[in-house]
Amino acid sequence: MTAPLASGAPRRAALAFIFITVLLDILAMGMIIPVLPKLLVGFMDGDTSRAAQLFGVFSTAWALMQFVFSPVLGALSDRYGRRRVILLSNVGMGLDYILMAWAPTVGWLFAGRIIAGITAASISTASAYIADVTPSDKRAAGFGMLGAAFGVGFVLGPGLGGLLGGIDPRLPFWVSAGLSLLNALYGLFVLPESLPPEKRKPFRWSGANPVGALLRLRATPEVLGLVSVHFLNNLAHIALPSVFVLYAGYRFGWDERAVGLALAGSGLCSLVVQGGLVRPVVKRLGERRTLMMGLVFGAVGFSVYALAPSPTLFCGLGIPVMALWGFFSPASQGLMTSRIPPSEQGQFQGALSSLLGIAGLMGPGLFTQTFAYAIAPERAIHQPGAPFLCAALLLMFALGLAMRVTREREQAVLTTPGPLA
CATH class of the missing domain: 1.20.1250.20 (MFS general substrate transporter like domains)
Structure with missing residues (x-):
């Protein structure tokens, strides 16, 4: 389904998908919060101090990827449409969680965290989707819906991750991967494009890099x-x-x-x-x-x-x-x-x-x-x-x-x- 979004039922279905996408993104992030430090402790042979240092490096790298790639994905969605970027980000996130679940070394786990920071930048594209399909006088309510998705994800994610991590520290990564890939498959059939071709603009690195975007x-x-x-x-x-x-x-x-x-x-x-x-x-x-x-x-x-x-x-x-x-x-x-x-x-x-x-x-x-x-x-x-x-x-x-x-x-x-x- 690639036709421009119309009003009524298709719009509601698309907004429901965006809600589910953000919810699953935050849920998946929340699920790995209780288990990622434990994995690092295991890789460090029980050295908690060294694991804490690495966890700080992992968190900084994730934030840095958000800083660098959010404008890139945003500019790509202005050029090629929101639908493609959101679906590809869901697929990328699912494959990344598989990589992190399988990771045999700290280096592989770090690479997975880098990719997670890049693909999580799709949340900004979801916000642009809301702006596309919601009248300006109702836009705050649409963004409130995204805030509700954040709230539900952060409430349920860590608790679910702790339960799954008690069975196996890598199980939350596998479950997160499955949720992301299923969401991408679901969106392939129900998510229409929100930005028609006549409203798109060429991709330029001058505006896609973080410094240019901020300037x-x-x-x-x-x-x-x-x-x-x-x-x-x-x-x-x-x-x-x-x-x-x-x-x-x-x-x-x-x-x-x-x-x-x-x-x-x-x-x-x-x-x-x-x-x-x-x-x-x-x-x-x-x-x-x-x-x-x-x-x-x-x-x-x-x-x-x-x-x-x-x-x-x-x-x-x-x-x-x-x-x-x-x-x-x-x-x-x-x-x-x-x-x-x-x-x-x-x-x-x-x-x-x-x-x-x-x-x-x-x-x-x-x-x-x-x-x-x-x-x-x-x-x-x-x-x-x-x-x-x-x-x-x-x-x-x-x-x-x-x-x-x-x-x-x-x-x-x-x-x-x-x-x-």
Whole structure:
């Protein structure tokens, strides 16, 4: 099925496939989280310290591949269509998981992780697909659907990976491979093309490389401002995977089970927000106000995480408030994509993913070092929540920038003479 996408049932089927694609991508990534470190420990003959160093190298390499190849895949989708890139990425991811399941040495496993970073960049193409087929006034809800897929994948993936890994550390890779290949086969029959030939643009390396893609964002100051807000938001988000487990263990004495339950609760709350609340809230308040509200809730949520005096308040107030931060991303994507022509949506989403790669490279060091500094015995002020307070400040700065950028847009619209003036 390669005809351009129509409205009605075909569009709903295509959007369902995109949801499933992103869900399976995140589910597969989540499944290998509990087992990849154990595989590395096995390759290192039980040397946990050396395995931890290698795991850091693996994570950095994955983020670097996201940075380099997201604009490439985005530009390819602008030239050849979204369908081909998404399906080929699914096939590539499936074959890559087979490689990692079979890998006899650390070198082969590292090669597989490199390929995983490249193929995972297809998520940016899925975002471009949403922008293609969704009217601008409903686009935030479409991106909320992607956020819901992320939430479900991150809730189910690590738990399922832990269960399968208890049987065999390589079994999660085989299951992930099967899911990715089955998804590609399913998409071959149900996924139509979203970008018609007349809206495509030639592939140029000047815009496909990450530096060129990011530099092109300067052409539109308003989009550049919104992208900067998006970057600050994602940099703040890195505080959660970087120090959440360390903080919870240090502050409240939580074990793996307690951390897992908290993360599952957080994922479920995020699913409710992005899957059920984004559409009616955006419809009532508009994308600009929804974006602002999301940033405020994120800053308040981080503050509760940092200062909550008890686990009950941390979970009972912090997790629900933090989930409301989920209003930001769909509204932000809706605002940005409405200002990008259809022929450049893929390249734009690739540039955004490159920025996420930069945040992924910067964030862990920033927040882990802040945490280490704040809990050092010689400090006069002992504040283990300092990384979360730092993230809250980043969100408040993003809020101020977003207010300025979007206000200028509103004022321009209000003061521009109409066609009869």
